[in-house]
Amino acid sequence: xxxxxxxxxxxxxxxxxxxxxxxxxxxxxxxxxxxxxxxxxxxxxxxxxxxxxxxxxxxxxxxxxxxxxxxxxxxxxxxxxxxxxxxxxxxxxxxxxxxxxxxxxxxxxxxxxxxxxxxxxxxxxxxxxxxxxxxxxxxxxxxxxxxxxxxxxxxxxxxxxxxxxxxxxxxxxxxxxxxxxxxxxxxxxxxxxxxxxxxxxxxxxxxxxxxxxxxxxxxxxxxxxxxxxxx
Amino acid sequence: xxxxxxxxxxxxxxxxxxxxxxxxxxxxxxxxxxxxxxxxxxxxxxxxxxxxxxxxxxxxxxxxxxxxxxxxxxxxxxxxxxxxxxxxxx
Numbered sequence: 001x002x003x004x005x006x007x008x009x010x011x012x013x014x015x016x017x018x019x020x021x022x023x024x025x026x027x028x029x030x031x032x033x034x035x036x037x038x039x040x041x042x043x044x045x046x047x048x049x050x051x052x053x054x055x056x057x058x059x060x061x062x063x064x065x066x067x068x069x070x071x072x073x074x075x076x077x078x079x080x081x082x083x084x085x086x087x088x089x090x091x092x093x094x095x096x097x098x099x100x101x102x103x104x105x106x107x108x109x110x111x112x113x114x115x116x117x118x119x120x121x122x123x124x125x126x127x128x129x130x131x132x133x134x135x136x137x138x139x140x141x142x143x144x145x146x147x148x149x150x151x152x153x154x155x156x157x158x159x160x161x162x163x164x165x166x167x168x169x170x171x172x173x174x175x176x177x178x179x180x181x182x183x184x185x186x187x188x189x190x191x192x193x194x195x196x197x198x199x200x201x202x203x204x205x206x207x208x209x210x211x212x213x214x215x216x217x218x219x220x221x222x223x224x225x226x227x228x229x230x231x
Numbered sequence: 232x233x234x235x236x237x238x239x240x241x242x243x244x245x246x247x248x249x250x251x252x253x254x255x256x257x258x259x260x261x262x263x264x265x266x267x268x269x270x271x272x273x274x275x276x277x278x279x280x281x282x283x284x285x286x287x288x289x290x291x292x293x294x295x296x297x298x299x300x301x302x303x304x305x306x307x308x309x310x311x312x313x314x315x316x317x318x319x320x321x
Contacts, residue, residue, distance in 0.1 A: 036312040040239050045321040166320040174318045223318050227311030
């Protein structure tokens with residue numbers, strides 16, 4: 001049987017708060033990116049960045065829905081026991097879990113692929129091919145959990161590398177902090193790959209994710225402040 | 232080789248030039264300070280006046296251009312956008 005929950009009992013619900021923080025940061029940056037796109041419609045990269053962050057933010061919303069169904073399921077079985085009455089509730093939870101988890105993985109991978117495509121321009125044929133591979137690997141793979149995190153890791157390593165290159169070119173604190181933020185998001189994916197070994201690793205991965213999104217928020221605030229100060 | 236300025240860069244340069252001169256500037260000075268040909272400046276200036284970012288006033292028989300609050304806000308937004316673009320490598 002596939003293990004659904006890697007989260008220790010005492011951490012239930014806390015990961016939802018971490019995901020809400022991540023969603024807030026992603027949507028905030030996406031909102032400003034759309035505003036900047038309206039100012040300069042010639043640069044479509046603003047729009048792609050906003051869309052990729054919206055995709056990733058929405059993927060976290062589905063992750064929260066998925067987690068809710070798992071926690072709900074656990075609480076129900078505890079309260080009611082093995083009465084026939086619980087059977088339907090468990091069944092519907094499974095469907096919600098399946099759809100939620102599938103959407104979480106699809107949106108996250110498409111979001112990361114879109115971000116990756118900003119820095120490594122893709123041909124149309126490539127976009128179709130990669131999209132096809134993302135869909136079949138997410139939907140049909142028996143080891144979907146690992147495949148998802150390894151694919152995310154692959155995209156994130158390249159995105160982080162591009163941000164590091166950008167830092168080497170510009171040599172300032174905000175570009176450095178952005179590279180660090182994405183470096184931490186990448187690290188969280190590495191830890192997520194190994195959560196089956198010990199559930200405590202899930203907590204560590206979530207905490208790294210929280211630190212990375214707070215760092216991303218600080219980077220963004222600094223970008224706006226530097227922009228205002230610049231003469 | 233320096234990158235060719237786009238529309239947004241030129242508008243930012245014009246607004247910065249006015250602001251650097253304390254918020255008001257003579258049209259000829261603006262033309263030199265923002266490195267524009269006469270016709271080019273005329274086109275951009277018309278757009279900025281139409282959008283209420285710049286206003287024309289007359290002082291001591293000389294024409295001056297002044298930056299409005301909307302103009303200052305637009306310049307702030309462009310600077311934020313440029314910083315965002317540079318940081319994210321867009």
